[in-house]
Amino acid sequence: MKKHLLIAACMGLLSWGAVAESLDAPAPDGRRLGGTIAQELQAEEMPKVENKDLKRERNYPEQPPTIPHKIDGYRVDTNSNKCLSCHSRSTAAKSQAPMISITHYMDRDGQPLATVSPRRYFCEQCHVPQHETPAAIPNTFKNIDQVLEGGASQP
Amino acid sequence: MWELLKSYWQILRRPSVHYSLGFLTLGGFIAGIIFWGGFNTALEVTNTEQFCTSCHEMRDNVFEEMKTTIHYSNRSGVRATCPDCHVPHNWTDKIARKMQASKEVWGKIFGTISTREKFLEKRRELAEHEWARLKANDSLECRNCHNFDYMDFTRQSKRAMEQHSTALASGEATCIDCHKGIAHELPDMSGVKGW
Numbered sequence: 001m002k003k004h005l006l007i008a009a010c011m012g013l014l015s016w017g018a019v020a021e022s023l024d025a026p027a028p029d030g031r032r033l034g035g036t037i038a039q040e041l042q043a044e045e046m047p048k049v050e051n052k053d054l055k056r057e058r059n060y061p062e063q064p065p066t067i068p069h070k071i072d073g074y075r076v077d078t079n080s081n082k083c084l085s086c087h088s089r090s091t092a093a094k095s096q097a098p099m100i101s102i103t104h105y106m107d108r109d110g111q112p113l114a115t116v117s118p119r120r121y122f123c124e125q126c127h128v129p130q131h132e133t134p135a136a137i138p139n140t141f142k143n144i145d146q147v148l149e150g151g152a153s154q155p
Numbered sequence: 156m157w158e159l160l161k162s163y164w165q166i167l168r169r170p171s172v173h174y175s176l177g178f179l180t181l182g183g184f185i186a187g188i189i190f191w192g193g194f195n196t197a198l199e200v201t202n203t204e205q206f207c208t209s210c211h212e213m214r215d216n217v218f219e220e221m222k223t224t225i226h227y228s229n230r231s232g233v234r235a236t237c238p239d240c241h242v243p244h245n246w247t248d249k250i251a252r253k254m255q256a257s258k259e260v261w262g263k264i265f266g267t268i269s270t271r272e273k274f275l276e277k278r279r280e281l282a283e284h285e286w287a288r289l290k291a292n293d294s295l296e297c298r299n300c301h302n303f304d305y306m307d308f309t310r311q312s313k314r315a316m317e318q319h320s321t322a323l324a325s326g327e328a329t330c331i332d333c334h335k336g337i338a339h340e341l342p343d344m345s346g347v348k349g350w
Contacts, residue, residue, distance in 0.1 A: 053313045069314065073224060075336060080344040091349070 031136050047133035055098075056130070059143045064126035065098075071129055076122055083123045084116065198253065204236040210263060213237070216274050217339050226338045240296045240338065241285070248295075279342035286331055294330035301330070 024038045035041045051070045058065060074082035084100075085091055092099035104120040105113050142150070171179060200206060208214040218237070221227050226235040243249050261267075268274040268281075289296065303323065308316045322328040332349065335341065344350040 051312050069312065073337065075341060077340075078343075080336065080341040080350055085350050 047131040050130045050132050059141065067127050067129040069129070071124075076124065081116075081121065081123070088116065198249075201253070202238045202242055202249075204238070207237040212263070212268050212274065216268075216271065220339045224338050235300070235338070239299065243292070243295060244299055248292075275342075282335075282339075282342050286335065289331040290329060297330040297334075 024036045027035050027037050027039075032041060049070045049072075050068065053068050055068060056066055071083075076083060086095035086097040087100050089099055089105070091097075100116070100120075102112075104116050107113060107117055108119065174182075204218075208218045226240075228234070242252050266273075268277055303319075306319060308320055311319065318328075318333065322332075323330070335344075335347070335350075
């Protein structure tokens with residue numbers, strides 16, 4: 001009886017070891033390089049938000065323009081929308097900020113509205129500030145000009 | 156009642172029989188110091204963040220919201236407490252504000268904003284009081300720390316510089332005109348100028 005218990009205990013320990021190893025498998029190298037799944041790595045330094053107020057080139061004409069300034073503490077909720085206090089039709093003249101485009105004043109059937117369409121109200125769904133840091137994951141995106149220059153054989 | 160008042164007046168009018176003039180003047184002087192010191196100490200106690208947040212109305216609503224803002228936590232660790240922005244620092248103005256604030260004792264006793272729902276419903280009105288107060292005193296409480304004379308425009312972003320060097324410099328606008336809701340969440344802003 002005692003022997004059986006001992007064997008069972010040994011088996012238990014062994015299988016525990018196997019489970020522990022599979023739980024701590026090496027992590028896939030995504031945005032966080034190296035380490036294992038359970039391991040906590042040193043967080044990277046937080047980059048600063050670019051705050052130059054200079055328009056950036058768009059990669060394609062329909063791209064929502066990125067925000068060229070800081071938006072710390074800007075509140076966008078049911079009560080108020082800080083972005084619209086400069087970028088709406090009625091305030092753009094005073095602030096000299098670019099007015100949000102006509103598409104933001106249309107419902108989804110293209111019907112013009114008096115105020116910003118509810119589906120366009122949450123600015124940060126499409127428009128985001130940029131950080132002073134290289135892209136976390138490099139990509140091979142080419143805009144249309146580069147594609148035309150390179151010829152059709154390019155991937 | 157009238158007789159009673161009259162008898163007290165008689166006592167006050169009569170010269171002292173038992174106490175010397177020196178005792179009365181010195182005693183009065185010392186009692187005055189103690190009273191004045193006590194009054195100011197009590198006043199200062201009510202002028203702390205600890206006192207403000209001892210009520211759940213302030214602790215669970217406005218104080219909690221403030222914790223995420225730059226006036227609570229920032230790179231240099233200089234922070235504003237409730238009275239820094241909501242009570243004038245000058246003595247006479249402070250007393251005037253404190254007398255006004257006795258209405259808040261009434262509100263506390265009768266539970267005017269005792270629940271989150273009541274608070275949200277009243278928020279616009281409360282916010283408007285603060286906006287009006289800061290507009291009337293040219294954002295005095297902001298200026299206790301943010302002194303326009305020492306602002307370095309070259310260290311501000313382009314947009315901030317443009318506004319500060321024109322509208323603010325000419326006195327056309329004051330801090331609160333643009334910087335609403337910087338330390339607390341905003342109420343429904345429909346109809347507020349500039350929003």
